[in-house]
Amino acid sequence: VLVRKLTTIPSADIRMSYLYPWDGVVHTPFGSAWGVVAPGQTSRHHMHHEAETFFIARGRGLVTSNGEAREVDSETVIYFPPFTTHTLTNLSDTEDLLFLTVWWEDPALHRSRLGVGDGAAATVPETSAIPAAPRSRQRTLVITAPLTPNGDLHLGHLSGPYLGADIYTRYLRLRHVEANHATGADDYQSYVVFNADRTGSTPAQVAAHHAEEVRASFRAAEIAYDQFLRAEESQHYAKVMTNLVRRLVEAGHAEVQEAPCPYCEHCERFLFEAYVSGTCPHCGEGTGGSMCEGCGRPNEGFDLIDPVCNRCRRPPVLRPLPRLFFPMARHAEALREHLARASMPTRLRALCERILADGLPTIALSRIADGGWGIPVPVPGLEDQVLTTWFELGPAMMVQAELLGESHGWRAEDRDILSGDLRVVNFFGFDNSFFYALLVPALFLAAWPDRLPPATFVSNEFYRLDGLKFSTSRNHAIWVGEYLSRTPPDLVRFYLCLTRPEREQTSFTESEFRETVRRELGLWQTWLHQLGGRLRRSFDGIAQEPGFWTPEQRDFYRELQVTVEEVAQAYEPETFSLRRAARLLCEMVRRAYDFGNGEVHWETVERRRNELRTSLALELAAARALSLLAAPILPRFSTELWRGLGNETSLQENGWEEVPAWVPPNTRIDLDREYFAFPG
């Protein structure tokens, strides 16, 4: 008999003593362990690919799994199918909860791995034991990070939140989900003041001018939005901000503290945000005040290494200054819970958890006003200060919902972004990570502890130009307004999708852009023209009902179904990837092009008109699917194609099709269009 002493290791907020497999002794087809949850504690949300069962040996607990909660004790047995998230809470305040857990891989996985060479025809394994996650059909408010109105929009900006949100909103609407895209300009950014300061105009003039420029750029790039919020233009704006500050102060969550602040003795002013730069105390890269673009972590100005005044390039001194501060640390637990149910890219989640592990900072919510530009802080003693624009982010979302609700006639409860009923999806660049994923929810949770802050985040990395950072000052940039006035938006949108900086920095190169769109979209056009020609030759350009099927046709249809599902998955925010969506569309067309080149030969066999009908019906179904699947990315192309397919109702009215549908028989088809005007 073999006996060993158990070692206990902490795992997912509980103590685990692993039993089997027993290294060097026996390799069991299951794993098992004793687990202990301390009084009042909860194991961390997690899921895994193994099935798992719990046997409670001692104590009483609460199991939650995929949203459902059940009390459990030693008389219950608990089973978790693969990929269900679960937690176990110890309901006792005094006693440990002790449980035995056993987990194992689905034996079907093993069987299917062995199912070869048995001499007979083998059946193909069921597609994906793993179902795709369910998809939200809630009313959705898509919010993009407000643009700082101190310059024009370049391709780098466009490739990130704005294209992403526009495409996502178009996708939801195709699915007949009520979705709105709200964006805007953060007029009160210190960069606007800094710009006005340098150019000798007023912040209001700078903001108004550039906000208009941005709107024109959005139009040129066909970035649709339902609301463009400017603080300066909104009656709600200041009210909502002030209300939140008051709640925080009253609850003791925001307080006036005196803290050191960089002060430039030459310019005779405190330096915030746009006015100061230095070395990031966290990652050692160069950074501006407030937020490091490199590592995504905030700074407080005074903690910058080798700070310098951005006006006179001289080093500042530190002077004490009372400001309104928000100590985030006390909301750590609430934030952890919030993050557990939130959806976000891995880099963002990792950043949040790292900051949580290091300890949450205390964040200044106010700064000295420049000429009264900004929202005054409604706190005695800070009459000379305004709220920071980072503070504005959260309440600005409330304003967005309120204004949209007004114009759409929504009921009051439907305008509430903390209700969980109105789904808010935030699109922003990585440099906004801390604010959207930690500061905004922390402020909301502090003010309204039982509410549900927005929890769906789609962030992106930086886009480069010819391998270098876009730079307004060095004019190393491609300006959206100018560029899109001579390049069709579909082409640019498509290429930005293909090269979008989703998980790493990527780069735009003009020559590669031209070559890629010509190669990829050129094939789309060729295929559609050939399909139109074939249909004209055999059936006077009239769509046919499918007739008899060949195995090759069946396989094409099967692949088409898979593609529709995969593209949908790439548009969902939890797995949002326009790179993948665009690539899947290209592969779909390549496949259809190859298919058509084979099927064309049915034309030569009189007896096989039935199969010819099927192949043309399938190609038309693929063209129809392409029109729908590509619509969020290439709206002009899709509308043209949709019309060419003889549809009377609009593409939007028809809506998304989960399963590729037939083009109705007897429809007159006209695919002979120039879908794309290639540059150069």
Place this chain on the structure above:
Amino acid sequence: VLVRKLTTIPSADIRMSYLYPWDGVVHTPFGSAWGVVAPGQTSRHHMHHEAETFFIARGRGLVTSNGEAREVDSETVIYFPPFTTHTLTNLSDTEDLLFLTVWWEDPALHRSRLGVGDGAAATVPETSAIPAAPRSRQRTLVITAPLTPNGDLHLGHLSGPYLGADIYTRYLRLRHVEANHATGADDYQSYVVFNADRTGSTPAQVAAHHAEEVRASFRAAEIAYDQFLRAEESQHYAKVMTNLVRRLVEAGHAEVQEAPCPYCEHCERFLFEAYVSGTCPHCGEGTGGSMCEGCGRPNEGFDLIDPVCNRCRRPPVLRPLPRLFFPMARHAEALREHLARASMPTRLRALCERILADGLPTIALSRIADGGWGIPVPVPGLEDQVLTTWFELGPAMMVQAELLGESHGWRAEDRDILSGDLRVVNFFGFDNSFFYALLVPALFLAAWPDRLPPATFVSNEFYRLDGLKFSTSRNHAIWVGEYLSRTPPDLVRFYLCLTRPEREQTSFTESEFRETVRRELGLWQTWLHQLGGRLRRSFDGIAQEPGFWTPEQRDFYRELQVTVEEVAQAYEPETFSLRRAARLLCEMVRRAYDFGNGEVHWETVERRRNELRTSLALELAAARALSLLAAPILPRFSTELWRGLGNETSLQENGWEEVPAWVPPNTRIDLDREYFAFPG
């Protein structure tokens, strides 16, 4: 009440009177018709995406569906699920069989199309209502068209049957299916004689020299074969040929006929095959004797338009010549049945059906011998003649099976290519279509009416070089031996797959080759190096067990599963597409590369080691899957990668994995290799 007179139209070998939907009156959600099968007749094999039911109103029939046969009459109801092939035979010799048929689309298709916008979370529809076709696990003999040993092998040859068969055989072996690739040289081709004639050597010398050259080229390109058959070297060869001729003659299926034959009065010889060219009587393109490369149809020499002697370029006259002929027309019915169960690309099937519809030709099986080169015709009066090499094709397959059986110790019945137990898969270029798909089965069916000739055909179109036809005479060619001596075979094989002329003529371009392999395979290498680096940084290069999972990880795993299945489908002969297989592999790597770029950030969060383990385990599973999936195409790369993943058993021994498997935990991983040496 509305009444109309039914009109009867022939469809799939039966008479149909369509009832519903009734145009202009009512659009029913089902279709229906009266059908009549005449005495002794059978409806044509077909399948469709609708479900269907038959009610027999009068008569008695035999229903076959997916290989199963059942007697049916008015007391039975017959249901065909979507995509089942079926026929109905009237068992009576005198009475019509009358039946009512009703068909409808699966309503689930409609429901899923409507399942949008219902305000709640919608579940994702089940992937593909259409299952992939079952896959054969039978012992398989892969046979490639014999090469004419009158010149070296160029990339055009390689891209077609030889690369296809090599990759397919490797795939089957990975699945632990017993598979052999048999190829060879058709020594007795008239082109060999013509070549010897011109160069002043003997046919035997020409054949031996070029056969050796071809084998060296195969080695250079890593085209593996288990047998290289040369008529000259085989003891069985002549015996099997002679045996088949005797059977045909005895059964009255082959007979001596006198027919006009082109005769060159200047060269004083009858002109066959290599010796004559002219205009194809079917398509009007230029062609050699016997077979038109343009339209795939045979000619008989005498029917060429404007024929010319290939030696002296003078027009021949026609002279009567007795030869052995095979009238194919009487085997039309048997061939139709054979084709119904055969698998082949659409262009090939269309060609077969067109020839069947036009009437099958009578084909000469013998020609005048040149210096005794060839198999003598064992028929009195034809002592000066030999068998045509096209006749040799079928019996040569028997020789291949016999010889392989001998060396592998197979039982006699396992060496029988007509038994249906040994699966024969033929790979050939489009110009061989008529012979493989019609002549060979017709000869077999004539000699052994109840046997099953090979019925799985993978044909390809022509490959071009810089847009023009490969041409030995103009030296517009890339020679395999020379080219592969300075370019790694993996790169060439990969690019030939991506651009393979599967359904249309495609073209090789050196610059595009270099650019494409560098872009695509360069990313494979980058991803693997990054993965190795990440694993080293976090776990000393040791593979980990998956821990807790995030939704993004689950989705990656799901996509990986789908990819494995799609690649398998692309390797199956019924849906064979190396273009698609290669593209799927590239997309898999792009997806893994993006995934890795996101997941790397778990490194920075101590609390998330569990998720970091999962992401690395998933990337390693993807690398393992890549190694297996790519093995048939890039054998060197796959072996390198497989080793780098720390496997002790060989890739072949391990075999295909239907579901991506984990790299065993605690394995030491080393991915830091130069997998590809890019040219230029």
